[in-house]
Amino acid sequence: MLDKAIQENNLKTAKEVKHIIETLFGVKYSLRSIERIMKKLDYTYTKPYKIYAKMPKDAEEQLKKTPDI
Structure with missing residues (x-):
């Protein structure tokens, strides 16, 4: 019953x-x-x-492109 409530209410x-x-x-x-x-x-x-308002929309892509330090 709880499982159904979670799914129905999209919790x-x-x-x-x-x-x-x-x-x-x-x-x-x-x-x-x-x-x-x-x-x-x-x-x-x-x-x-x-989620910061000034963060660029492709921030995750930019982060992936940076070399590991």
């Missing part, structure tokens, strides 16, 4: 899954426990990260 982060579990099932888990549950269900959890 990406452990924090979102934690909120859905508390809402649907009335059970509170720590964020680390949610990460473990997601791993058992073969999901990967993500952590939000900043």
